[in-house]
Amino acid sequence: xxxxxxxxxxxxxxxxxxxxxxxxxxxxxxxxxxxxxxxxxxxxxxxxxxxxxxxxxxxxxxxxxxxxxxxxxxxxxxxxxxxxxxxxxxxxxxxxxxxxxxxxxxxxxxxxxxxxxxxxxxxxxxxxxxxxxxxxxxxxxxxxxxxxxxxxxxxxxxxxxxxxxxxxxxxxxxxxxxxxxxxxxxxxxxxxxxxxxxxxxxxxxxxxxxxxxxxxxxxxxxxxxxxxxxxxxxxxxxxxxxxxxxxxxxxxxxxxxxxxxxxxxxxxx
Amino acid sequence: xxxxxxxxxxxxxxxxxxxxxxxxxxxxxxxxxxxxxxxxxxxxxxxxxxxxxxxxxxxxxxxxxxxxxxxxxxxxxxxxxxxxxxxxxxxxxxxxxxxxxxxxxxxxxxxxxxxxxxxxxxxxxxxxxxxxxxxxxxxxxxxxxxxxxxxxxxxxxxxxxxxxxxxxxxxxxx
Numbered sequence: 001x002x003x004x005x006x007x008x009x010x011x012x013x014x015x016x017x018x019x020x021x022x023x024x025x026x027x028x029x030x031x032x033x034x035x036x037x038x039x040x041x042x043x044x045x046x047x048x049x050x051x052x053x054x055x056x057x058x059x060x061x062x063x064x065x066x067x068x069x070x071x072x073x074x075x076x077x078x079x080x081x082x083x084x085x086x087x088x089x090x091x092x093x094x095x096x097x098x099x100x101x102x103x104x105x106x107x108x109x110x111x112x113x114x115x116x117x118x119x120x121x122x123x124x125x126x127x128x129x130x131x132x133x134x135x136x137x138x139x140x141x142x143x144x145x146x147x148x149x150x151x152x153x154x155x156x157x158x159x160x161x162x163x164x165x166x167x168x169x170x171x172x173x174x175x176x177x178x179x180x181x182x183x184x185x186x187x188x189x190x191x192x193x194x195x196x197x198x199x200x201x202x203x204x205x206x207x208x209x210x211x212x213x214x215x216x217x218x219x220x221x222x223x224x225x226x227x228x229x230x231x232x233x234x235x236x237x238x239x240x241x242x243x244x245x246x247x248x249x250x251x252x253x254x255x256x257x258x259x260x261x262x263x264x265x266x267x268x269x
Numbered sequence: 270x271x272x273x274x275x276x277x278x279x280x281x282x283x284x285x286x287x288x289x290x291x292x293x294x295x296x297x298x299x300x301x302x303x304x305x306x307x308x309x310x311x312x313x314x315x316x317x318x319x320x321x322x323x324x325x326x327x328x329x330x331x332x333x334x335x336x337x338x339x340x341x342x343x344x345x346x347x348x349x350x351x352x353x354x355x356x357x358x359x360x361x362x363x364x365x366x367x368x369x370x371x372x373x374x375x376x377x378x379x380x381x382x383x384x385x386x387x388x389x390x391x392x393x394x395x396x397x398x399x400x401x402x403x404x405x406x407x408x409x410x411x412x413x414x415x416x417x418x419x420x421x422x423x424x425x426x427x428x429x430x431x432x433x434x435x436x437x438x439x440x441x442x443x
Binding site for chain 1: 324325328329331332335336339344345346347349350353354356357360406407409410
């Protein structure tokens with residue numbers, strides 16, 4: 001109480017002024033038509049401005065959500081597209097071979113000899129070992145290990161990478177490897193010399209493995225070399241996607257993989 | 270503060286309010302479209318309060334006299350806010366233009382006690398601020414900047430002349 005009195009002794013004049021100003025302004029806007037109208041109009045004006053500003057901030061803050069939903073949507077579209085191609089136009093729930101699971105890249109390396117990615121989804125979302133990972137524009141890698149909530153992915157920028165690819169429109173199988181060039185180029189081996197390949201042709205997966213579906217576009221032919229004494233081309237491939245910069249990926253779940261693998265391994269047992 | 274000061278100021282309060290609402294409210298200068306002159310003399314009450322009146326009390330009296338005038342002007346709050354502002358400005362202004370010798374505690378600031386120069390400065394600044402505030406609040410938006418300015422200037426000149434005449438006639442001692 002004493003403090004309040006001291007405060008008033010010191011700032012009493014200002015407090016009284018503010019108090020009576022507020023009182024009189026309340027009277028003004030409540031009992032005068034003109035001032036009331038002006039007050040309401042201008043306060044609406046400022047309120048609207050504030051609303052617009054706030055909603056802009058909210059939009060910014062909800063970008064994550066928007067991105068997630070767009071990513072889900074992309075996954076659906078890509079899923080449909082991939083299934084459509086692999087089923088050659090006849091698509092139904094029973095022929096749906098591939099499911100795409102959207103994921104976020106939470107960690108990634110790209111300047112080592114053997115690079116890896118970590119995704120924020122794992123067993124709980126249905127990810128298993130040896131599934132392929134796509135990005136919007138190309139391929140990212142292959143799942144190596146899975147925990148409940150995360151999966152560890154061998155990036156295509158890895159010395160162990162071998163992805164079965166071909167050059168459109170041919171079906172000759174080649175191996176896509178990474179020779180530590182840079183994060184935008186890979187090398188395609190084992191394409192025979194007699195195939196007429198020119199710079200700019202599209203490199204696609206050929207679907208020989210259970211990991212990637214057929215016809216996923218990977219990149220374009222940037223340079224065609226012929227090594228002496230070799231019967232194969234050594235093709236430099238410019239990737240479509242920028243692996244270091246990938247923030248999102250799509251894990252491809254091949255529903256028929258188990259069946260195919262069992263069949264292929266019958267003789268080995 | 271003795272009781273005669275209170276009585277004098279109370280009487281002055283009512284006389285100024287009544288004079289304002291019965292006489293000066295009805296004087297309207299209309300030269301064609303030219304209607305920027307309003308006679309407002311009641312701030313004289315705040316000017317003539319004793320110098321050492323407690324400042325929150327001055328502000329409260331400003332609110333009170335403004336509200337009384339508002340009752341007759343059908344504009345609740347507008348004169349009151351101007352009165353509050355003038356009461357607040359009075360305290361600050363007194364600090365600014367305090368003479369070298371300081372104030373005599375029981376004096377009212379009049380021509381006799383403070384001299385014509387000091388009194389003119391004091392009252393004209395307060396009247397000017399009062400008009401500026403009043404017309405700003407009346408327009409309630411600075412979109413009407415020129416109307417506010419014209420109203421302030423012309424009403425200030427007209428009212429100030431009237432106030433000086435009143436002071437000449439009645440010569441208040443305190």
